[in-house]
Amino acid sequence: MRIVMMGTGTFAEPTLEALLAGPDFLVGVFTQPDREGVQKRGSTRQVGRGMKEIAAEKGVPVFQPASVNSPEGVAMLRGLSPDLLVVAAYGQILSKEALAIPTQGAINVHGSLLPKYRGAAPVARAILNGETETGVTIIRMSAGLDAGEMLAKESIPIADETAGELEAKLAPIGSRLALQTIARMKAGPITGEKQDLALVTKAPKLTKEMGLIDWSKPAEQVCRQVRAMQPWPTAYTYLHRPGKVPLRAIIYSAVEYPVRCDPRLQPGTPIREWHRDPGELFIAVAEELPGEERGVVQILELQPAGKKRMTAEEFLRGYPLKDGDRFGPETPI
């Protein structure tokens, strides 16, 4: 069987490697065009070895059209005369015309338990919404975003991973399911399960603004945001100090602290009297569901603008907090 793979990033790479090691003939790899400057100094996105490099090692031709749906892109694909298309996190929606080229159709490796979380950012969205489990679904590609019938599915629990960590766990599951599905397809026609339209939810791309922390949200929600926004766009906030320019800081790690604090505190206020141990940085957040008491988030790791990533203890030594200091979403002008 002649296979063409399309994908990008760490989520797609295990599948590419599996296909290269597998029994079928990988005739070409499509990946996104090289982004300018990305390789210069570590991207904000997760980039493993790179699809291009992995494919090149095995002498598999690589194609990077700006759009597969353009006449050029379609021509590239047609020129390979594939039997099957395997897509994982490619980032482009394939046109009907492109999907019609492979004789056996196309399958997609998707990082959620479909029909939930259709779209570009299923892993981060699942964490953000407090799901307790997620998984990988293999679907037959059809018109419509992630709407095809399901051919295989496997779930795993969500613990306290960041989006990047969770994706790294899902990727190998996806590659395994993809190979199994291909093997079944070769054995004969297979039928999948239709997605229940009533259960469909969308997982749109994340934006940079979604990383801005609103300290008036409940503690659990703030912590989920911190995990979901990694490695991109990262959760961030500003430290406001009287007479000083607001300091932007990326929050890398934060946990809910199971104690309530004075309800009169403004959300985002560091609770200094609790900082007995120099490594502890507690922040007051919104009131929990009922009652007036406020929840607390403990920041463990962060990175002030222009500095490297550091522990809360290190941060507090260099930026001792005083009365009137507060974390908040307000941007410097």
Add this chain to the structure above:
RNA sequence: CGCGGCGUGGAGCAGCCCGGUUAGCUCGCCAGGCUCAUAACCUGGAGGUCAUAGGUUCAAAUCCUAUCGCCGCAA
């Protein structure tokens, strides 16, 4: 030449704009003390070519130039 921040004892920072006393703070480390005890407290100590190279000056961590390195933004 895409934009910006930063390089100060082991860690994190201040000092730099407005050059000039022993380069400071919060920690860590070593020794001793107090204590039933401690991550607490007290005393003493080691540890710094202020990234590097030039320049300006009577005098440079501080001003100017270049180089190297780290980081953020550009999703």
